[in-house]
Amino acid sequence: MLAEATKFEDECLAELSRAADPAALEAWRTRVLGGSGSLKSLMGRLRDVPKAEKPAVGQHLNGVKTRLEEAFEARRAELASRGASGPAIDITEPGTPPPDGRRHVLTRTIDEITEVFGRMGFTVAEGPEVEDEWHNFTALNIPDGHPARDPTDNFYMGGEGAGEGRRLLRTQTSTVQIRALEKQRPPIKIIACGRVYRPDTHDATHFSMFHQVEGLCVDRGVTMVDLKSTLFHFARAYFGEEAEVRMRPSFFPFTEPSAEVDMKMKVKGEWKWVELGGCGMVDPNVLKAVGVDPEEWTGFAFGLGIERIAMRRYGISDIRWLFENDARFLRQF
Numbered sequence: 001m002l003a004e005a006t007k008f009e010d011e012c013l014a015e016l017s018r019a020a021d022p023a024a025l026e027a028w029r030t031r032v033l034g035g036s037g038s039l040k041s042l043m044g045r046l047r048d049v050p051k052a053e054k055p056a057v058g059q060h061l062n063g064v065k066t067r068l069e070e071a072f073e074a075r076r077a078e079l080a081s082r083g084a085s086g087p088a089i090d091i092t093e094p095g096t097p098p099p100d101g102r103r104h105v106l107t108r109t110i111d112e113i114t115e116v117f118g119r120m121g122f123t124v125a126e127g128p129e130v131e132d133e134w135h136n137f138t139a140l141n142i143p144d145g146h147p148a149r150d151p152t153d154n155f156y157m158g159g160e161g162a163g164e165g166r167r168l169l170r171t172q173t174s175t176v177q178i179r180a181l182e183k184q185r186p187p188i189k190i191i192a193c194g195r196v197y198r199p200d201t202h203d204a205t206h207f208s209m210f211h212q213v214e215g216l217c218v219d220r221g222v223t224m225v226d227l228k229s230t231l232f233h234f235a236r237a238y239f240g241e242e243a244e245v246r247m248r249p250s251f252f253p254f255t256e257p258s259a260e261v262d263m264k265m266k267v268k269g270e271w272k273w274v275e276l277g278g279c280g281m282v283d284p285n286v287l288k289a290v291g292v293d294p295e296e297w298t299g300f301a302f303g304l305g306i307e308r309i310a311m312r313r314y315g316i317s318d319i320r321w322l323f324e325n326d327a328r329f330l331r332q333f
């Protein structure tokens, strides 16, 4: 009986390996593994085996059964992967499109801002996020010992000693005014968008990392009128034809005179003045720091918070949502 079972197994496996299409495979399955198939009738004969041999023969027959079933599954998988059981996928069906990626709402805002200023003739400049004290402070007329340099208001990198050698995460994009003027002599008309860092406590309108757009225009005869009209055109182009700009006197070490910029825009259906940043006429000391003669050249500069702009434009009421990376939120824009 044992020898017969082995012979049966060998023959079945040989037949199975000749089954080359789904119909032949199914015929083999019915003939061998089916309810009234040959395996069943072989196993039925266990009844006639003498009692003493039953356990060994029974175990052997179970092994035959398992091996035949496994061989069948393996053969079926093999044929399917070869495409013999018909194509595994229907290539005429429309596919499942992968989900579309999209720009983050801040990236989109930066692109839009760049486009508006680009139309006004501003080119794009860049500077590093890890800065030295010269570009972040000294050249911007913020001397040693100035409270703005306080370690509690800045992210300094390691302790390489005091003075111009120390590095820090830039606190404002005004650093790019200096970088641009070091590279290019006036006339110059640039904007710079990028990340800045401040140890501010997080709340609905403040984050410790945020973005600014810096603008700088240095030429002969540039006045405050140019500054205001530039901001005015930006406001109209970006927030709509009814938007307005207001300047409130303020102080920045690198501009004189200086002002806060507010824009009037619709917030939830109501017109409101919203503070977006600072601006002013480039301080003569800044021009001197980069070797530009303030008697010949004058300029204006501004720096606006990009999150604040995006929040107003897209009706986002909490800055923290911009940085949580929750796709359900980001998908809306």
Ligand code: FA5
Pocket: 171, 172, 173, 174, 198, 200, 205, 206, 207, 208, 209, 210, 212, 252, 255, 258, 275, 276, 277, 278, 279, 280, 301, 302, 303, 304, 305, 306, 307, 308, 319
């Ligand atoms: C400045 O950073 C100046 N460099 C702006 C400037 C440039 C003045 C050129 C003159 C000439 P201020 O610290 O006010 O200014 O920041 C500008 C804007 O950044 C703020 O109005 C606000 O919109 C945004 N901002 C400031 N702190 C945060 C913060 N923690 N989170 C989000 N946005 C902020």
